[in-house]
Amino acid sequence: VQRSFATRADDADFAGFECCGDDAAPWALETENYVRSSVLGHAEHVLALRDEEGALVAVSAFDRKRIEVPRAVDPLDLKGWQLQVVAVHRESQRNGLCAAVFANTFDAMRDLDPGRGVVQANVHKDNSPSIKACRNAGLFELMPLEPEGEYWILLGRVPGTTTELPLD
């Protein structure tokens, strides 16, 4: 796949993006809606992944994120990223493309700021395919996004970075 940062010029392709069927779970439908109508105006960094013919086969987006660890002496302030979406076109699913999307996304993160080593993704607790994909990419369940909430925070390290989390 060919990776590029998306711009408004990609709007038409994004508006027609499909990543789920008619009977999709709400979180899958939300992902499709977000890509089609919101991501280009909402996320800080949007990646478009295209095949050799230029067709849009996947999208990912991420924002800068700060992670605070209140230690006894000095609070730790980690610079990281928040994945807002990883979506593979429905015609390109189940062929291993998801791993390439994560790899390209991590590459882009490192290119933008190699000092940001932590990455967060918020995933619905029943969204097993996404949780599995995240785990394969090195993101693991940390804690619920909010008490009694339905989304979980998954956390991981951007490969190739050297972030540490020294606790007391």
Next chain:
Amino acid sequence: MHLLGDFVPETGSVPPHIAVVELRGKLFSPASLRELVVRLGQQVRAGTYGDMKVVLVASDPATREIVGLLAQAHSLPVYLASSFDPVMVEEAAPVGDLTAAEVETLDQLRSLGGIATVARVAELMDLEPSAATNRLVNVERKGYLHRIKRGRRQGDLFVDPRTQRQALSSGVGGEAPRMREALLDAGIRSDPYERKRLKLEGEAARRAQEIIRGEAEK
């Protein structure tokens, strides 16, 4: 103020817009800071620059505190940010004459991508439509929101100026699905796009350390 007047023509007919004014490169005396903030806030509130909202940016916490006190004392509709960075502008704090319920309403609207109808806000906040209407209209009248008039069936749209990148540039009033619409339709109120700082304490911090060290269970 002369500079703002040079760049922003006084008019009441321009579309909804936002001014981000960075207070730096100049040492403000108390009098000059008061003059700038109060005069600008009063002009924004009076609609001198049309449907314009304002974000004041000051990296100095003391300056932000003073601007906040001035906004409160004079009921000025101002957002305060610590940096010109677009993400920090989106995180700007509303200051001035706002109740806690009105601040909550702004927060909830922002969590919907910064643009929503009364019906959507009422659903998210578990409010009767009339109560949601009152809250949104009060916040809009105080000068913190844009209101895009539409037909009765569609309902007016309320727009948080801090999220203008999305709300005003992606076609206000269109029929495209909005952020979180599919989740809210299914009764899911979590906001997966939430951008606020992640705070890790206790067990969560230890688990994060394990993950970052690559010791998490595969």
